[in-house]
Amino acid sequence: MTNKDEPVRPEARLPKGFSDISAGEIRATETMLATIRGVFESHGFEPFDTPALEYSDALGKFLPDQDRPNEGVFSFKDDDEQWLSLRYDLTAPLARYVAENYQNLPKPFRRYQTGPVWRNEKPGPGRFRQFTQFDADTVGASSVAADAELCMLAADTLEALGLKGQYVVKVSNRKVLDGLREIIGLNDQKHDGRWLTVMRALDKLDRLGIDGVCALLGPGRKDESGDFTKGADLDRASIVTLTSIFEPVEDADEKIAQLDLRLRDSVIGQEGRKELEKIWSLVATSSYDDGRILIDPSVVRGLEYYTGPVFEAELTAPITDERGQPIRLGSVVSGGRYDGLVERFTGEKVPATGVSIGVSRLFFGLQRLGKYKVSVAQGPVVVLVFPDQPIENYQRLVNRLRKPDDGGPPIRAEMYLGSGKIGAQTKYADKRGSPCVVIQGGDEHAKGEVTIKDLILGATLTSIKDRDEYLKKRAEAQFPVPEQKLVEAVRGVLSRHKA
Amino acid sequence: MTNKDEPVRPEARLPKGFSDISAGEIRATETMLATIRGVFESHGFEPFDTPALEYSDALGKFLPDQDRPNEGVFSFKDDDEQWLSLRYDLTAPLARYVAENYQNLPKPFRRYQTGPVWRNEKPGPGRFRQFTQFDADTVGASSVAADAELCMLAADTLEALGLKGQYVVKVSNRKVLDGLREIIGLNDQKHDGRWLTVMRALDKLDRLGIDGVCALLGPGRKDESGDFTKGADLDRASIVTLTSIFEPVEDADEKIAQLDLRLRDSVIGQEGRKELEKIWSLVATSSYDDGRILIDPSVVRGLEYYTGPVFEAELTAPITDERGQPIRLGSVVSGGRYDGLVERFTGEKVPATGVSIGVSRLFFGLQRLGKYKVSVAQGPVVVLVFPDQPIENYQRLVNRLRKPDDGGPPIRAEMYLGSGKIGAQTKYADKRGSPCVVIQGGDEHAKGEVTIKDLILGATLTSIKDRDEYLKKRAEAQFPVPEQKLVEAVRGVLSRHKA
Structure with a gap:
């Protein structure tokens, strides 16, 4: 029991993983957001906002067998015993809105949205629990032309931010991975868990290199600290098939031909290959095939809700921290097609594709590259x-x-x-x-x-x-x-x- | 127990008391915020941002004898067993920041901040659980010139928004009320509860009229539904003394002279009267004494942390709802001096005064007055x-x-x-x-x-x-x-x- 008469003096401290933002940073960020907004508007997207809180089940993070909604999100119970959560991205609230208002929306519905999102995760260097995203989504368009447009939107945006020649947008397709899954014989639902292990392994090429990935696809891997991570236990042939997505092929047409060959016996894989081909045709027609956009089957993307094309952009310019040490920034733009997200609510498929800019991360990158300098404005x-x-x-x-x-x-x-x-x-x-x-x-x-x-x-x-x-x-x-x-x-x- | 195999289809619905925002409204609000920002900048304030979440005890809403932090805020326990809350205003986070960084701040520290705040309250018509505020505060200045400046800032802002002649800023001082408390003999700490009842009664003039307020200052009041609210049980003389603050006196100097007479025997009351006099002198010097700013001792302000001058602005133009019924909008700007808020953390008094614009409410008023029309922008x-x-x-x-x-x-x-x-x-x-x-x-x-x-x-x-x-x-x-x-x-x- 605390003694109520004794005045409790709280400690003045910012919660872990959050930050205050100075005048210079606010002004620089505003300038950056205005540039992004301009590009998104020129592509015909309209602004739209949702509140910070949603019912937890609408965010898809509610697990009925737990006392609290899933970890990773900030959640609390309302007066009327409903769980509310702070949004962890801008896509889930959009799906909720579309499901709620589908009849009255122009179709396709193209909106952009920017604002903070929250993750209840362990904070670390450069890893915050509140950060800003800037999304554009096209809902109600099943054509891969919508996906191609978003890849070009990403390129236009990065260029408008002064990153010409310092970024690359990489495109792949979930169906290509699904085809490979079929071919190595993990298609059955009972292999879902094992397949997730495979996807996670493939997603780690950046950090572990090809040997690390192969170990994780096979028996498993011991890291520097001696900890052992169990692998997917695949045989040699399957590992070769899967890691073929990493084979460097310069020419996009050649890469697509190679996929065609490898996915010969998979209907879903062929669908993915065809979609990549179509995206590439649109990209080439619009002259983004000059190295700005690449077909790269090694793009996996962590989020499970993607159903077709997936893409991510990363900065190619080397980025260093204050002490000159190189930093692995990760992707600054990411996105893909998620045809099943509205279906969760309505039972009916609504095709949708979107792109998300990690504003906070991109801003950090731009800072390190000497663009959008945080300067002290002239005072009064x-x-x-x-x-x-x-x-x-x-x-x-x-x-x-x-x-x-x-x-x-x-x-x-x-x-x-x-x-x-x-x-x-x-x-x-x-x-x-x-x-x-x-x-x-x-x-x-x-x-x-x-x-x-x-x-x-x-x-x-x-x-x-x-x-x-x-x-x-x-x-x-x-x-x-x-x-x-x-x-x-x-x-x-x-x-x-x-x- | 829920059957995990059965797919649970969540209902797509916006949480109660929250709203989605359309393109037209976003564009109109942005224009409005830019105007406010321009006025605040011209007064020398610099932008500053804090995160949406704070430790609950830092917000001052933590009650140690309850399982959960106080109602009215959205709170939850962090992984390391600390309570976090969504900010319910922009003042408490500022106090936390100042207490944390006092040594490195320019003094006085003048910042403005805009963003959403959250209230875990019952939603109602026009009453949301997420809304936007726009604050300016001057920390480290004890002079009432700082308070006078904020009143003029409020007037300048409303005028820049096109409300010339349609608003009034009313100024009073908590010390005047403290003086009246002294004079009616409720000064002792044991009367704190009764005094709170008095303050709440005085704050209800708008809704209940003078008779209703007098009833609440006396034995109590029965409302239309037959419910009885117990009053403060004051005697006739005390009620006359207190309600004298409502006496309409056109001339500010005359009003101040009247206060002088009534507060003759109260040191704190005289202090309040002197501060009002000084504010009025500054207001008059700057020619805001043309009806834009008034001395009005009936301004009480709900928040308990005010320690000196308090002020609020309301729209004087009649506002009606969609059916032409008049609406009581309440104050669109409010503020005052809060010299004790940083002291909560550090034990040392740091003088501070601030003004807060209820952006969402003001925007609603502007809409009803036909300004800042939400229009559909030309599409692509x-x-x-x-x-x-x-x-x-x-x-x-x-x-x-x-x-x-x-x-x-x-x-x-x-x-x-x-x-x-x-x-x-x-x-x-x-x-x-x-x-x-x-x-x-x-x-x-x-x-x-x-x-x-x-x-x-x-x-x-x-x-x-x-x-x-x-x-x-x-x-x-x-x-x-x-x-x-x-x-x-x-x-x-x-x-x-x-x-």
């Missing part, structure tokens, strides 16, 4: 305050800047509101990145004057050796003007330091 | 698709529109991706609000032509009586052009229908 003009003068005078000055009567745009300005002396007030203005401060002591007020002090120019004064030059610059950096000329004089300083 | 140009033609041809046309080679801006365009016939495709384009569609059948393709159909002009054709006029207009509404002239022709149609 600060009107300094002498404690022996009526504060009303300073309020009048700051109002004049915010609502200038010269017909020009408002000037960002604030009156100093703390209790520091003039020196501390100037330091505050410096810390805020203010271009200049406005000073009016008693004498100046009596003369109807103000002094403008250019902080940016002022900071350069000490480096001037020549005395005449110094005096000239000092006069430019700090000068009195009649109060009537305040706006004009401040505008002068601002234009002096325009980026 | 739709390239229709004939099933007997290679889809690659259409992909090429749509790409040409999105990346025009005339150096002009991209044209919003999409290729039809559904399975409808040409008529259904045109209807789809209509539903999307497309200005025109691009048609290319086999014959046209052979001739290297496309047909542009202006849907907006086309919709007006049926109303034309005169045959020559009709033929002329029809020729304008649907016409062939060489494929090379596609961009030029579509731009022509777009400029024809520019807003």
Whole structure:
């Protein structure tokens, strides 16, 4: 029992895996989101938003034999005993919306959505429990032309963000994997678990290399720490068949021909091959076959709900951390076809395909590549305050800047509101990145004057050796003007330091 | 126990008290937020964001004698047995941040923040469980000049949103109420509960009128349904003293003089009166004393953490619902000084004052007043698709529109991706609000032509009586052009229908 009379002082701390976001980062992210929005809009997608919370069963994470919904999501019970969860992606809420409103939607329905998603997972370096996604989906279109369009949308977006030549979009098809499953004889439902082990193994090429993957497809693998992971126990021939998807073939047509040969005896596999062929034809027609988009059967994608084409984009430019160590960033865009997600609710198949940008991860990558720099924006003009003068005078000055009567745009300005002396007030203005401060002591007020002090120019004064030059610059950096000329004089300083 | 083999089909439904947001509403809200952001920036505030989740005790809603954190917030236990809650406002997370980072902040610290907040309350008409707030706070400034500035910020914001002459900002001070408490002899801590009843009664003037409030200050009140609410049991003299705050006095100086008289014997009351006087002086200096800002001691504000000036803005323009019935919207902006909120963490007082705009509620009010209309934006140009033609041809046309080679801006365009016939495709384009569609059948393709159909002009054709006029207009509404002239022709149609 806690003693209620004793005041409990909570510790001020951010929850693990979450972060506060600074002004510079917010401004840079906004710019980035606006660019993405522009590309998505040009492709005909319309904005749409869903709330942060959904009924847990609608998210498909509810397991009826557990007391709580599945791990990985943040969930809690409502007053009326229903489980609610914070969305873990933007696709599941879209499926809920489409199932609920299918009759009234234009078909196909094309929407984009951006916002935070939450994962109740162990946080780690660069691994947050709240992060932003930016999705576009086309619902009600079964043609693979819709998938091809999304691959091109991904390429257009990355290019608009300044990544020309520094990314690649890789396309595969779940049906190709399904065909391989058929061919190695794991088609029966009773092999579902084993097949999942296979998929997970194939998805680890990046981290484990081909030998690691083969070990996981076979008896299993011991990692550096000595821990042993049991494998899928496949025979040699099956492993060769499966890992053929990793065979490097430069030419897309050749790669498709190779798939054709390998999937000769699988109907589903042939379907996948044909869809890849069609996507490639559309990509080539639109001249994205110049290395920006590749056919790559090794794309697996973790999510289980994909039913056809799958794709992911990664940055090809090497990315390093603060200490110059290379970082494996993973895919920054991913997506695919999920024809069964609406069916979960309605029992009727609704074809759908979508693409998701991991905004937080991509932003991190762009930062490391020196794009979308987080910079401190120019701060407001600060009107300094002498404690022996009526504060009303300073309020009048700051109002004049915010609502200038010269017909020009408002000037960002604030009156100093703390209790520091003039020196501390100037330091505050410096810390805020203010271009200049406005000073009016008693004498100046009596003369109807103000002094403008250019902080940016002022900071350069000490480096001037020549005395005449110094005096000239000092006069430019700090000068009195009649109060009537305040706006004009401040505008002068601002234009002096325009980026 | 649920049978695990039986597929459970979840119902597709939005959780109670939450809403999906349409394209038109998103666009209108974005415009509104940009306007607010502009005003806040001009006042020198910098953007800042905190995550959606905080440790429950940091939000101040944790009651140690209950199994779960306080009602009213969405909370759940983390893997490491810590309670997390969705933020219910933007002030508590700010206090957590300031307590955590005080040493490194510029002082005063001025930040603005916008985002959703969540309340685990019973939803009702116009009462949502997720809504957006837009806050500005000045932390580290004890001067009431900071409070006065926020009142002016509120006025500037509402004016920038087009509400000139349709709102009023009312200012009071918690210390005035504290003074009245002292004067009626309820100062002792043992009267805390009774005083809370008094505050709640005073806060109900809007809904119950003066007689209802007096009943609640006295023995109690029976409402229309016959339910009886126990009152604060004050004597006649105390009730007269308290309700004096509602006495209508037009002139602010007169109102302040009246407070001076009534609070003669209360030190804290006099402090409050002096602060109001100072705020009024700053407001008057800045010419906001023209009816935009009023001194009104009847402002109580529900939140318990206020310690000094409190203020709220409401719309004075009458607002009605869809059926023309008047709606009591309540305050759209509110705020005040909360010098004790950071102290909860650190034990040291940090002066702070803030203002919060109820964005969702204000947006609703603006809608009802006919501003920020939710309109359907012009949809993309739709390239229709004939099933007997290679889809690659259409992909090429749509790409040409999105990346025009005339150096002009991209044209919003999409290729039809559904399975409808040409008529259904045109209807789809209509539903999307497309200005025109691009048609290319086999014959046209052979001739290297496309047909542009202006849907907006086309919709007006049926109303034309005169045959020559009709033929002329029809020729304008649907016409062939060489494929090379596609961009030029579509731009022509777009400029024809520019807003």
